[in-house]
Every structure is written in structure tokens, then in C-alpha cells.
Amino acid sequence: MLYAKTTPEQKRVALREGLASGTIQQFPGAFNPLSARLIEEKGFNGVYISGAVLANDLGLPDIGLTTLTEVATRAGQIARMTELPAIVDADTGFGEPMNVARSIQELENAGLAGCHIEDQFNPKRCGHLDGKNVVDLETATKRIRAAADARRDPNFLIMARTDIRAVDGIEAAQDRAKALVDAGADAIFPEAMRNLEEFQAIRDAVDVPVLANMTEFGKSELFTTEQLASAGVNIVIYPVTLLRSAMGATERTLDTIKAKGSQQTDVENMLTRARLYELVDYEAYNHFDTSVFNFQVPGQH
Ligand SMILES: C[C@](O)(C(=O)O)[C@H](CC(=O)O)C(=O)O
């Protein structure tokens, strides 16, 4: 009821334990707080909060337009609704190293378990599109060092994302990953890997957990968790998957209403009223006020 009982500190410990467990951790991307509940109920290890989804949800492209305040607020709303650890996409850290430091403290305050900071130029681009560029090594490592130094909870996970593969190739990505770990990164997110061998190459270069981004319509094939685990990947995100599914269903239902003058034929694909009420835990609120849930939900088995 209300918000999660697990504290941010406990969630950060859980994230660290999951990453060290030897079992690949699956983090689907929540597009709102309610979807985080569903992710938890289905037994996933954690919740990812995508910068692309946050921007797109506001009707904006993913080109660094969202502010730290918007991201920390929305990520906090999502994180507090689940017992699972949540990792947020902090893009380039919202500015210079000093800003990156402040971003980390705001994200800690918002209850996140960790975040990733990337080495793209400002303004950033989606990592799976062409035309992006990366900053030099010194700038990239300064961002990560500032992030690592700023955290107050040593378990808050600082993940370094490098986009250099698409610009300078896989060997450059290995070198950069090593340097980012030396600068204090707890984990590495190698963006836009082409195949499993490339994931393995990053795995071989560093000793910290490695993330795989299984975003659709991008540069990476959609590998299974087994395939990724065999290449030494520790955590996999499905960042925009649920937003794409939900928006796909939304578009189809709008078309149905337009074409048929009713949503009737789509109702069977919808989350029922009963399931929706289960997800928001309607019944638990009865402990405070017995008149909250003293009704029958039609169709509730
Ligand atoms: C992971 C990512 O940074 C995101 O914001 O979710 C995006 C996902 C996407 O645009 O498909 C990315 O740059 O890969």
C-alpha cells in the first residue's frame, strides 16, 4: 500500500547482490509508476527508467531536452512504487562535472539504486542512431569521477555508458571501458554492440558488471538472456519495450474505435478493471477505511 517498504539503501544492496549473483539480471523499462508494479509482480530483478521513454512520454525527442528536475522527479515516482531496485538513465549527467555531481545527489535523494552517465557530446542522441559523437577521454573520465565522488551512499551504482563503439570501433570501446572503470565506474554499459562477440570483448576488458541494451529497431540483434549470459553480460535492459507495446496497443484501439464506432472488439486485450485494482492494491486501503473497497468488481472471477 502507498509506497514501497524497501528503503533506497536496501534496494542498492539488492542491486549489488544481484549483479554479483552470477545470474543475469533482467530490467524491463517502466514507462510509469504503475508499470513498475507489473514488472515487480512478474518476477523481474529490477526496473529500468529510460531517458528516451521519459522524453518521448512528454512528446519530446530523446536529444537531451529533459532537465535534471524532470528526470529525478519522474524516476523518483517510479522508484518509490516498487520494492525492486531502479536504475535511471542520466544521459550525459546534465552538464559539466559539477552538475554531474549534483545530479547524482538528486538521484540518490529520489530513491534510485543507480544510474548511467554516458560519454556523448551535448546535445546527446539516441545511442542507436547515426550522427552521435563522443567527448574525449579526459572529459569522459572526469564525468565519472565526479559522479563517484559525489555519492553519499557507497552502494549507489555509478554505471558508465560509452557510445564510442559506433564512432571508433570495438577496440576503442574496450580501452574506454577500462579507463572509465579506473575513473570509478561500478559497471559498464557498452552502447550499440553489433554482436555477441563484441559483448564478450567488453567482458574480457573489464572486471565490473556489463550491461546489454536490448532496444528494438536498433543496432543490436535481440539476443536472449541465455545468449547474453554466455557472453558474460550481467544485466539486460529492455528500455523502450513496454512503451512501444503500450503505444502499439493504444494506436490499434484508437483505430478500432474510429473504424467500428466502438472499442468492443479490443476489450478482451485490455487489462481488466479487476487487474488494475489489484495492481494499485485497492483492497489494502480498506485497513484505513472499510468503505474504500466494499464493492464488487464486475468480472472478478
Ligand atoms: C537506452 C536508451 O538510452 C534509453 O534512453 O532508453 C536509448 C534507447 C533507444 O532509444 O532505443 C538508447 O540510446 O539506446
Ligand SMILES: [Mg+2]
Ligand atoms: Mg537514453
